[in-house]
Amino acid sequence: MTAIDVPVENMDEAETFQTGRILTIVGGHFVHDTFSAFISTLLPLLIERLSLTLTLGGSLAVFMQLPSLSSVFIGYLADRVSTRYLVIFAPAVTATLISLLGLMPTYWSVAILLFTAGISAASFHAPAPAMIAYVSGRRVGKGMSFFMAGGELGRAVGPLLVGFAITQWGIGGMWRLMIFGWIASAILYWRLRQVSARPRQQDSGGLKAVLPLFGRVFAPLFGVMLLRNFLVVALSIYLVVYLTGKGYGLVEAGQMLALYELAGVGGALAGGTLSDRFGRKQTVIAATLLAALMMLIFLNVEGLLMLPVLVLLGFTSLSVTPILQALVQDQLPGHRATASGMFILYAFIIQAINTLLIGVIGDAAGLSTAYWISVGVALLAVPVVLLLPNAPKEA
16 A cells, blocks of 8 residues: 555554545645646647647647656556655646746647656656545545546636636746746645655555456456547547637637536546445446536537536536546555556546547547547447446445
């Protein structure tokens, strides 16, 4: 197991839901993902400013996801040595790099900056969920819900914050926002500098103990994530581009993206908690079916009717990630950070694949076509969910 705090004096503390410690990490996740969320809102401006195709514009988001290839290594390291400083300083590093995007003059300079920011993001997201799982005691689903809700809230605030910055200072003035990341890292250092991420005990098998679970856990998990994430990427990455193409202003489209992400906060909070009660697989299936239905409705409404549909769409489509995170943590209690690293690796690779696919479809047939396709692709995930293993307590 991975410990993230000072040694407990008794086993009761290890079994309790440690709210204060959880909220500290959640706060860091919120600030970090606020800056990560700038990309979707900036995409139309970058496409226009750098004269990019939709595929090339979408590829910029992929550059930030490429460092996820190191997530398993980071997680493996976090199961063996203290990596708290990765979590502490990542918000400052990511905020600084993302805030400088408006000063970059070429496609490749933007790509390099995003790749470097991706390294910072991977360094945060691999060990942090393992920390959450450890301090959640027996309520891992609830802990993951808190953690993912912090990220979703950040992704809701991000479009609003960058929209404000662009309105006030232009894209070249975003650098002023990096101070928020520095403040967050200062607070995390104050709260966590005495905290150890060094494991109190480890399973003796190392990575060999994880490998047998690939066929049983990670193979079906890849299928579920790949299929259902197509719909999520269509909205989280391309919603602003889709809406501006329909005549909405950039700020208005960013606000609608923020509404979608804000609804995801409720979904993330509810998803993991409900899965603790009703089961991981059952909750994933229900959320996937409802998200597909909401997407169908979204494509058939206009104007103000889009707003309540976006709320329901965000709630359902973004509720699944903490459930899948909890499922992975259930299966590898002795290798939590390694399991988390594998999950993050999957998530970012899948997002990169789907981002490029949707960009290609959008260039060839329009984003509306890609959105219709996303409904069918999401429904294909339902039978694959049944192949996932039950949680140990459900087995």
